[in-house]
Amino acid sequence: MDKTSAIPGTPVQAPALEVRGISKSFREKRRELPVLNDISLSVTPGEFVSIVGPSGSGKSTLFHLIGGLTEPDQGQILLQGRDITGQKGHISYVPQQPALFPWRTIEDNVILGMEVAGVPVKEARAEAREWLLRAGLGGFETVYPHKLSGGMQQRASFLRGLLSRQEVMCLDEPFSALDALTRSDMQHWLLNIWEENKRSVLFITHNIEEALLLSDTVYLFSSRPATVLHKFQIPFPRPRREEIAEDPAFLTLKRELTQYMREEQHKMLEGSR
Amino acid sequence: MRSWFKMVWPPLVAVILFILIWQLGTSVFAIDKWVLPSPSDIGREAAADPANLWTKTLSTLQLTLLGLVIGLAVGLIIAIALHFIPVLKSALYPLIILSQNIPTIALAPLLVVWFGFDLTPKLIIITLVCFFPVAVATLDGLSRTDHVMLNYMRMIGASKGQIFRKLELPYALPSILSGVKIASTYSVMGAIIAEWMGSGSGIGQYMMMQKSSFRTDRIFVAIMIIVVMSLLLFTLIVLLEKWLIRYKPDQEKH
Numbered sequence: 001m002d003k004t005s006a007i008p009g010t011p012v013q014a015p016a017l018e019v020r021g022i023s024k025s026f027r028e029k030r031r032e033l034p035v036l037n038d039i040s041l042s043v044t045p046g047e048f049v050s051i052v053g054p055s056g057s058g059k060s061t062l063f064h065l066i067g068g069l070t071e072p073d074q075g076q077i078l079l080q081g082r083d084i085t086g087q088k089g090h091i092s093y094v095p096q097q098p099a100l101f102p103w104r105t106i107e108d109n110v111i112l113g114m115e116v117a118g119v120p121v122k123e124a125r126a127e128a129r130e131w132l133l134r135a136g137l138g139g140f141e142t143v144y145p146h147k148l149s150g151g152m153q154q155r156a157s158f159l160r161g162l163l164s165r166q167e168v169m170c171l172d173e174p175f176s177a178l179d180a181l182t183r184s185d186m187q188h189w190l191l192n193i194w195e196e197n198k199r200s201v202l203f204i205t206h207n208i209e210e211a212l213l214l215s216d217t218v219y220l221f222s223s224r225p226a227t228v229l230h231k232f233q234i235p236f237p238r239p240r241r242e243e244i245a246e247d248p249a250f251l252t253l254k255r256e257l258t259q260y261m262r263e264e265q266h267k268m269l270e271g272s273r
Numbered sequence: 274m275r276s277w278f279k280m281v282w283p284p285l286v287a288v289i290l291f292i293l294i295w296q297l298g299t300s301v302f303a304i305d306k307w308v309l310p311s312p313s314d315i316g317r318e319a320a321a322d323p324a325n326l327w328t329k330t331l332s333t334l335q336l337t338l339l340g341l342v343i344g345l346a347v348g349l350i351i352a353i354a355l356h357f358i359p360v361l362k363s364a365l366y367p368l369i370i371l372s373q374n375i376p377t378i379a380l381a382p383l384l385v386v387w388f389g390f391d392l393t394p395k396l397i398i399i400t401l402v403c404f405f406p407v408a409v410a411t412l413d414g415l416s417r418t419d420h421v422m423l424n425y426m427r428m429i430g431a432s433k434g435q436i437f438r439k440l441e442l443p444y445a446l447p448s449i450l451s452g453v454k455i456a457s458t459y460s461v462m463g464a465i466i467a468e469w470m471g472s473g474s475g476i477g478q479y480m481m482m483q484k485s486s487f488r489t490d491r492i493f494v495a496i497m498i499i500v501v502m503s504l505l506l507f508t509l510i511v512l513l514e515k516w517l518i519r520y521k522p523d524q525e526k527h
């Protein structure tokens with residue numbers, strides 16, 4: 001793992017990722033469809049940042065902009081202070097569906113990010129094997145993805161992102177397709193893995209509890225066109241345990257966020273009427 | 274294995290029944306041999322000069338395979354070129370589709386005028402009938418690439434070549450192979466027609482000769498050989514498909 005965490009003595013740390021005043025609209029049937037409106041956020045090195053927002057508010061669109069798939073109408077994307085707006089290949093990405101390649105074994109899927117970046121296959125394989133063991137996927141190295149359960153596929157997809165050489169990981173609702181129990185397992189699994197490695201993470205979710213459990217910072221998005229409604233610092237110490245979800249402070253924060261979300265949802269419903 | 278047997282025996286029984294009825298029919302109604310020979314007549318004729326038939330079969334098989342390989346290559350190259358150059362695709366793809374409304378056989382005399390009676394016009398005919406299903410299946414498969422996977426590859430900075438080799442091509446492979454299957458049966462047909470119009474030393478030419486002397490039994494022998502050749506080629510490609518797409522054991526079921 002190449003860590004770009006702060007070198008001791010560096011005075012001011014540039015954020016690992018900074019989104020500065022991003023706006024984006026799509027043209028649909030000659031009508032302008034504003035999706036993102038002046039979004040700014042930042043992820044410091046080793047920070048876990050979540051974005052919570054209503055469905056269709058433009059969260060995935062923001063990821064596509066950060067990943068360079070489309071260009072913003074306004075604003076910049078900065079990586080360690082460098083402008084990377086519209087450039088591809090600077091972030092590692094874990095999509096909503098596992099999107100493993102069915103013709104590749106689990107091991108070969110996990111090394112894909114490294115392979116594309118030009119890491120020698122031998123080296124990549126050795127690293128992948130070690131991580132597959134740690135992720136509870138030992139023994140599945142040479143199995144094809146369709147033999148794995150949804151949770152296991154998602155873990156492989158996450159490893160593929162984790163082992164990629166880019167410093168910032170973008171996760172787009174990686175657990176939304178899983179059942180509640182698997183989802184909760186995966187959250188704790190991710191929490192453990194991340195606390196051991198401290199990559200800079202930008203994480204999209206619908207689930208407020210998930211965001212609170214995992215994150216250092218949560219950005220709350222409004223409905224479309226998305227703006228940043230609120231930025232919450234999550235004060236709970238690390239390493240975090242499952243029991244934190246029963247902590248009164250956790251519950252208060254959860255209620256507060258839920259209230260905000262509900263108001264947003266209402267606004268959206270009224271808007272569509 | 275058992276289920277395989279269950280699948281095979283009903284059509285097998287049907288074929289045997291069909292041959293029996295044919296045999297009985299020809300003797301009961303005393304049909305002339307030059308109109309419709311009985312299966313046993315055909316069998317006897319096939320066994321009469323196997324060496325000669327074998328040489329002719331080999332000759333046709335050679336022509337078929339050569340034509341098929343060229344047709345596949347042309348189809349793939351066209352598809353890949355159109356895939357990488359969208360302008361070319363929007364300009365040429367409709368024309369390629371349109372070209373399939375021209376019965377290729379109609380071009381045969383022209384090809385003979387241009388290229389004579391040797392190998393070239395025959396290969397052109399086979400290529401013309403083979404490239405199309407492969408090109409269309411390949412283009413179709415390439416353009417269907419899963420969007421999430423494609424976005425993933427683009428976001429992590431994969432080059433066009435990497436995306437093609439690591440994602441688009443393997444993704445399109447099942448589609449390409451179904452095109453190859455169609456092309457393989459077309460190639461046998463193309464080879465026979467090519468031999469009919471020109472000279473040659475294969476089964477098609479053998480058929481033409483027997484036709485002029487009303488040796489219906491021998492024409493039937495030739496038909497059998499062509500059918501078997503088609504089936505073998507098809508089976509070969511199905512096996513190739515099974516081997517190449519072994520990551521998905523039961524494709525139909527999911």
Ligand SMILES: Nc1ncnc2c1ncn2[C@@H]1O[C@H](COP(=O)(O)OP(=O)(O)OP(=O)(O)O)[C@@H](O)[C@H]1O
Pocket residue numbers: 026027028033035053054055056057058059060061062224
């Ligand atoms: N390429 C595009 N062209 C036109 N409209 C688009 C395009 N991509 C997204 N949109 C629209 O932008 C809006 C936001 O989409 P986006 O996928 O970013 O939402 P989201 O917040 O990720 O939603 P969800 O939580 O359901 O995943 C949607 O209304 C969608 O229809």
Ligand SMILES: [Mg+2]
Pocket residue numbers: 059060061172
């Ligand atoms: Mg989304």
